[in-house]
Amino acid sequence: MQLKELLAELSGKGVQLWVEGEQLRVRAPKDAINADLKEFLANNKAELIEWLRSPQISDNSIRLLPIPRTGNLPLSFGQERLWWLSQLAPSSSVYNIPVAFHLAGKLDIAALESSFAEIVHRHEVLRTSFPIEDGKPQHAIAPHLPIQLPVTDLQSTPLKQREQVIQNLVTQAAREPFDLASQPLWRIKLLQLGVEEYVLFLVIHHTIFDGWSFKVLFRELNSLYTSFYSHKAPELTELAIQYADYASWQRQYLQGNVLESLLTYWKQQLDGTISPLDLPIDKHILITSDRGASQSVELSPHLTDAVKELSREAGCSLFMTFLAAFQTLIYRYTGHSEIITCSPLACRQQSETEGLIGYLNNLVPLRIDISGNPSFKELLLRVRRVALGAYAHQDLPFQKLLELPNLGHAKLTQTMFSLLSEEHLSLQLPGIVVQPIEVHNGTANFDLSLSIWEKGETLKAALEYKTDLFSASTIIQMLDNFQILLAAIVKNPEQNLSSLPLFTKKDTRTVPQPNSAPFLAPRDALECQIAKIWEEVLDIKPIGVRDNLFALGANSLLAVRLGDHLQQVLHKSIPLATIFQATTIEQLAAILSQEEYALSESSIAGIQPLGSNPPLFLFEGVGIYYPLVPHLGLEQPIYGLVGELGKGKLSQCDTIEDLAAYYLAEIQTIQPKGPYFLGGVSWGGVVALEIAQQLAAKGEKVGLLALLDTIRPSSRKHLPIAKRLQYHYRQLTQAGFSHILQKVNNRFKKLKKKFSLVYDKLGLEHELVASTNVARLAMRDAYNQAAMKYIPQVYPGKITIFAASDRSESIGEEVTPDLGWGNIAEQGVEIHQIPGDHLGILQEPHVQILAEKLKSCLEAQKLVKK
Structure with missing residues (x-):
């Protein structure tokens, strides 16, 4: 848990933290602080005192209060930056935030529609657009916005086509750009697959939404749907402020001594030359687009527990541990002894902002010194110091930071890291089994972005990347290597970084996907071709693109047959090692889709x-x-x-x-x-x-x-x-005539094997050889x-x-x-x-x-x- 999120969570529980002299004081309701939080507070006492004394916490001269809705309401600094970027690329969907869920159960569509309508009514930002007046964007809020939940009936769509139709609809919605001058800056749709089966998807523009907003949205949606479903009045308390109040406060707050203090800190942190990272790119393109994709993997429960235990032992948050591991991965690929990774921080220190939907988060660059071949534990301490400093100075808007003199030509958009808790994507509706569906908007803002989020008892890692720079096979390999690196780290965090596994772009080890993964049908022609061959050779239908070849029952001989059939159909030379190393249709298609894919030279x-x-x-x-x-x-x-x-x-x-x-x-x-x-x-x-x-x-x-x-x-x-x-x-004498039949049968099997070798040398197709x-x-x-x-x-x-x-x-x-x-x-x-x-x-x-x-x-x- 990040420090800012910890304090926001404590505030939501009625816990107050303040400093008296050199002492950290805590006032809390009974049972509000569990053993883990108590241990974290004790281990981070000095950092908490420093953070609570920072300028943006201690300066209470400007209070966050409601303002009159007259005149031109200002945009927040973050909104202003995204608006200008949208003017440069109006057809881009890079700042579209999509989510989708599979719903199984008796859904009350009217209750769901009423719940969304109430949320839009509660949060002005969901009724906000940004029309242009005198060449500048204005904060326009509609007093009322009618809500109708559109439902598309797919019950008559054949099952074989349904998965592809769903994927197309969700992807299209995620990638369709928004006009920031028009309302609403979100779109929602419900797909009905059966009497008690649906897909719900929502796309919101980043100018009115951020990661924390998901927690607010789903918390309120869960509460409101339960009320409307039970025919009870909603019980949500009225919001003290709205996002427009926050935007106005931010403009007033970031001035004078506060602004100067923040600028001084970041000037020190980003002083000197910042060299670009030599990432293991596959394509050298001078000007890249925002086209992107994402690959993900689920960490094992044991690895999840081991990383959490390492964090507790080191007195660090999970965010710090994974950030250190990600930077170690980049270090092992690039050899750079100084790495800057940006990270989004919530920027919700005031309790009034905890319940707001809106764009409050801010990007901060975390510059870590990896020189001197430290152990991972030493690196973790360095990351901890830098992260705590960034938390205490997170309020400087990213666009203000980019105005620093030495950052004119620095590339800060190479790597990004974020950590989300399970509650960010936790939608719960009474009587409904809800499962999240992975959906991507087809873009990437950074060259490489690693996201970690909780999924039940395990953690999931997703690596988003620019397709102009990286091939899918390289990203899949990097995720594999990230797991290998984590396993080595938790086994011995005292070892120096030079002793950890060394990765190169040609490293082709892969991780078997669990056969229990949700079924995902082929999404393009190449995946369809591979799937058809797999289904014929394995005699299994249907096979999903993430089903593992060997978990389906294949062996080495069947893998050889698959390789032969693939070569005949695709007219590409496919080494047997590639079949063994790319064990899903998705992985194999990612490799074969490259015009000049790299053949594995390894037999392992x-x-x-x-x-x-x-x-x-x-x-x-x-x-x-x-x-x-x-x-x-x-x-x-x-x-x-x-x-x-x-x-x-x-x-x-x-x-x-x-x-x-x-x-x-x-x-x-x-x-x-x-x-x-x-x-x-x-x-x-x-x-x-x-x-x-x-x-x-x-x-x-x-x-x-x-x-x-x-x-x-x-x-x-x-x-x-x-x-x-x-x-x-x-x-x-013991077995009788059955013994003779057994011997004849065994002999016949041996003859069949001998004939099969002759047939094979003649190049004839048969079922006896693989x-x-x-x-x-x-x-x-x-x-x-x-x-x-x-x-x-x-x-x-x-x-x-x-x-x-x-x-x-x-x-x-x-x-x-x-x-x-x-x-x-x-x-x-x-x-x-x-x-x-x-x-x-x-x-x-x-x-x-x-x-x-x-x-x-x-x-x-x-x-x-x-």
């Missing part, structure tokens, strides 16, 4: 790259390991590695030793030092063993080497004919041959084996319980039997047992938190 993909524990690296697969994720937990990072023939150095890997050396270099871009946790299924386990050997030769520690049903090459032994006949006779790509099959065959020729040396550590208990197809072979590895490991082998066949141990329900035993092995190393 983040199956689950977040978490505070050391990563687990699994070989020769990505999708096949995805079922492990929910059972190993969010604290366990998991990376998959899979090769592709003809890709850089990988094409030169003729032996297991060469392949292991290549993968080891990839691994160390994620984890430079041990202990390492390695594993692999089938011959991927052979690769894991050789990597462990090479790590041991370098003196690095291997915490776990897990072989998932990997049989040692050349260890299979055929039984003598007499023993094989004896075995079959025993099975026949890919028609001969090159990939040749690569798999070459690697299999390399694995069979591999002669493992004695390994100085321990080998942990997870053996499939079902070996019904290996009757003619003798496989020892240790799968042939017993005399290879100096420290012995540990064997776990897992129900299921060779690959079935990685599928439900058997994967649960595999994950449980695998997690126990990791915990035994005391490196995974229980």
Whole structure:
């Protein structure tokens, strides 16, 4: 919570704070201050005293009172600035603020319409426009503004088209510019989808609205709708002042000593040369438009809790912690030791302004010194000092700040950060289930803007960006990296910034999207093409653009098929690694939509790259390991590695030793030092063993080497004919004729597999193989041959084996319980039997047992938190 918001919240609860001598005094009703607020007040006593003594708090010579509605009413400084900007770009929607909600339940439309009408009646600013007189804008307030809630009936629209129709209507409303000279400067609409299903969306121009105003609007809407729905009179108290009163007061207040004090502070803060940031832009354009887009991600509950705990321990607000993390991210991308990030502050220190709708907030530039390679905790203290100073001097209008002499050519609109509480978007209506819908106005005021807001028990992060500068894939990657950075910070906030993950524009690790995300239909031709291919290959309909490929049941083989189909339809070369790293239609379309999209040169993909524990690296697969994720937990990072023939150095890997050396270099871009946790299924386990050997030769520690049903090459032994006949006779007497049918069926399966390889080499389509790509099959065959020729040396550590208990197809072979590895490991082998066949141990329900035993092995190393 920011200091200004804390004080406003306390004021709303009847809590008074003041300074007597050197003491901070508090007067509060019973139970108004909980334990967290009490701790925050104690930890921030000195800063609160300084803030309460600041000029704009201590100078009470000009009171905020109602003024006569005669003559020309002035605009606030913020309104004046936005008006001038709108004259320069009248067709822009950059200052449109849209919100939308899905409503499920028996909605009383008349009560909702009456509620909006009452809110418009209560707040003059919602009846305000800015006509021009004598070349200047005037504050014109309509005495009355009739309200009719327009309803569009979409019940007859086919379900397949409805999602796109809704998206088009909401987007169109969000992006349609306002004429500031005409009322109203907001638009509202209700879409009826069913008898008890609606979408409500509202768009308001920033000249009459800000982030805090959402809290006021929804608080009053909740109260009024409840009253009208119950046929009771509204109970809201009359407002003491209106926005026009605030605008007049601001003009009088920001003069003389107050203005001089504010200017002096900001001159000191922004003194000297301000260099532009070298952001990781994809396109170099001299003059950019305000075209923009946004990408978002939800932080895990554990990461949310860890960030909150770090804030409490450091005596900082959540705003300060996330601002420090965002600036660290920019620092790790750019290397700049001084970063300015703007942030909107509420500017509602007076209790009278708490209940106002209107544009009161102000942008302040937060200039942070990151030099000297500080720890994150030290950086957090620097951010705290700067933020508290900005809170105490937040009333200088941004346009006045831009008039400072040294800011004439400085670019302050590169990065912005904001933090919203859940109540900003908390709409509650009796008998209605309300869910917010993401909507964007298609613009961006800053090059990069990070917003954090609460969503239930978790936090959500959205990164808005200028599309003239950045591609969607770069922004998705930055959000991924932001989560990785946060995980590293909360794990050890004492480490220096240079020890935190280093990011570049080519870093392509991605985060799997939860399959429980709201369904979102394809929005353009490219997403429709990809969705159609996914639906055909996976045999699932419909698939949303944010559904995760592997959460839908795909594996590595199906990913290969998808890649082949995409290449045939889109006529673009799509590396297999791209399929593994862009695991949603939205992510893949964002990459492929670029005219010259960057092909990934990495063979490593983040199956689950977040978490505070050391990563687990699994070989020769990505999708096949995805079922492990929910059972190993969010604290366990998991990376998959899979090769592709003809890709850089990988094409030169003729032996297991060469392949292991290549993968080891990839691994160390994620984890430079041990202990390492390695594993692999089938011959991927052979690769894991050789990597462990090479790590041991370098003196690095291997915490776990897990072989998932990997049989040692050349260890299979055929039984003598007499023993094989004896075995079959025993099975026949016990199982009868069903045993013979089982054997025939198994034999038929093997023949089908052999024929499938022949078919595939002829390039024929069939259902037995996952890919028609001969090159990939040749690569798999070459690697299999390399694995069979591999002669493992004695390994100085321990080998942990997870053996499939079902070996019904290996009757003619003798496989020892240790799968042939017993005399290879100096420290012995540990064997776990897992129900299921060779690959079935990685599928439900058997994967649960595999994950449980695998997690126990990791915990035994005391490196995974229980």
